[in-house]
Amino acid sequence: MARTTLLTNALLVDCTGNEPRERASVVVEGERIGEVRFGAPPPTGWHDAILDCAGMTLMPGLTDAHVHIGAVDVNILDQHREHPSNLVALMMARILEDTLQQGFTTVRDAGGTDWSFKAAIERGIVDGPRLLVSDRPLSQTGGHGDWRRATETESPEIFCPTAGMRSVVCDGVDEVRRAAREQLRLGADQIKVMASGGAMSPADELSATQYALEELRAAVEEAEAARTYVMAHAYNDESVRNCLESGVRSIEHGNLIDEETARLIAQAGAYLVPTLVTYEALSEEGKSYNVPEDVIRKIEEARELGIRALRYAYEAGVRIASGSDLLGPLQDRKARELEIKTEVLSPMESLLSATKTNASLFGMEEEIGTVEEGKLADLLVVEGNPLENIAVLQKKTNLKLIMKGGRAFKNELEES
Numbered sequence: 001m002a003r004t005t006l007l008t009n010a011l012l013v014d015c016t017g018n019e020p021r022e023r024a025s026v027v028v029e030g031e032r033i034g035e036v037r038f039g040a041p042p043p044t045g046w047h048d049a050i051l052d053c054a055g056m057t058l059m060p061g062l063t064d065a066h067v068h069i070g071a072v073d074v075n076i077l078d079q080h081r082e083h084p085s086n087l088v089a090l091m092m093a094r095i096l097e098d099t100l101q102q103g104f105t106t107v108r109d110a111g112g113t114d115w116s117f118k119a120a121i122e123r124g125i126v127d128g129p130r131l132l133v134s135d136r137p138l139s140q141t142g143g144h145g146d147w148r149r150a151t152e153t154e155s156p157e158i159f160c161p162t163a164g165m166r167s168v169v170c171d172g173v174d175e176v177r178r179a180a181r182e183q184l185r186l187g188a189d190q191i192k193v194m195a196s197g198g199a200m201s202p203a204d205e206l207s208a209t210q211y212a213l214e215e216l217r218a219a220v221e222e223a224e225a226a227r228t229y230v231m232a233h234a235y236n237d238e239s240v241r242n243c244l245e246s247g248v249r250s251i252e253h254g255n256l257i258d259e260e261t262a263r264l265i266a267q268a269g270a271y272l273v274p275t276l277v278t279y280e281a282l283s284e285e286g287k288s289y290n291v292p293e294d295v296i297r298k299i300e301e302a303r304e305l306g307i308r309a310l311r312y313a314y315e316a317g318v319r320i321a322s323g324s325d326l327l328g329p330l331q332d333r334k335a336r337e338l339e340i341k342t343e344v345l346s347p348m349e350s351l352l353s354a355t356k357t358n359a360s361l362f363g364m365e366e367e368i369g370t371v372e373e374g375k376l377a378d379l380l381v382v383e384g385n386p387l388e389n390i391a392v393l394q395k396k397t398n399l400k401l402i403m404k405g406g407r408a409f410k411n412e413l414e415e416s
Contacts, residue, residue: 002030010053014371031406061105061378066323070112074289074328096128111137115187137192144198180222196239199298216246262312275325279303322354
């Protein structure tokens with residue numbers, strides 16, 4: 001018989017879109033939510049554990065649609081030159097553990113992490129969030145995933161480690177198609193493509209447009225044939241519009257978009273994944289981690305325009321998801337993304353972006369993202385009310401219970 005846990009006396013923020021409810025009780029049966037009720041709690045005699053949540057908020061586990069578990073250093077341009085892959089793999093395990101302890105129970109890796117880390121979590125070798133992997137992102141020569149410096153003329157494969165910030169450089173429809181198929185063969189949950197220049201890449205600007213339409217379409221066709229989708233790194237209007245025309249489902253960053261492009265994202269039914277916190281973090285601390293001046297310049301450009309792009313997307317009715325894109329030790333700021341977004345979104349809307357909307361983006365809306373009967377018991381109990389002060393989610397000490405699939409990975413609640 002499955003173990004049962006009763007969580008009682010909570011303020012429930014179920015992230016379905018409903019208003020918060022007082023005196024809520026949730027019964028966890030095995031890995032799933034068995035019952036949600038309000039007012040008098042269910043009979044207590046048959047539960048294996050009863051946890052009192054009085055004065056605290058019960059909500060779904062947080063999710064992050066844009067992480068890089070393999071970014072073990074802030075300066076990812078030199079990471080593969082500094083650390084052997086075996087060391088990087090161990091550092092990645094520590095990042096996974098810390099991500100779960102920040103209250104993130106499901107994350108989508110935006111490139112670099114392969115199926116083996118997902119397997120390590122599923123087998124209980126490492127404690128970490130539920131993990132959706134992209135394996136190696138697809139980049140054109142000289143694109144955002146081509147890590148070679150101008151002085152380095154060897155094949156890009158030489159600079160692709162076996163663990164960490166891995167990518168595959170491929171050009172032309174046939175090479176893109178083959179690379180996408182290879183990532184799917186290796187267990188990728190979705191395909192990642194680099195469709196514009198980026199801040200952390202050595203050979204391009206944010207305004208650069210990368211991959212031709214037919215190349216992007218090839219990646220989308222292969223993903224859709226495998227019943228999944230493409231997520232695309234894209235900053236500027238032309239690159240985002242190319243992605244939409246090609247059928248890309250998930251637009252990452254989008255800091256440079258205008259109002260018309262925002263409307264096109266909404267019309268296409270695509271998702272926008274802002275990653276505002278990484279620009280703040282890199283602007284504040286990048287130099288101390290030896291991030292090059294040219295990269296900092298591009299970071300400042302993205303930071304300056306990020307809130308404007310978010311406002312355009314919000315006003316256009318775009319489905320706004322939630323990502324962080326943080327690097328190395330800065331990954332402890334994941335929940336700060338939610339507070340930054342409240343410059344445009346309400347606190348509830350920001351919470352929904354990191355729960356219900358992300359779950360829909362992942363194709364997991366029947367399993368996670370809300371506190372409802374039958375869903376996986378991915379739950380947080382938080383000291384404080386995130387709707388009154390969303391910053392409470394940024395302190396690990398405020399997270400009194402972290403539960404993933406019915407298993408408590410942290411529990412500081414009193415048991416009766």
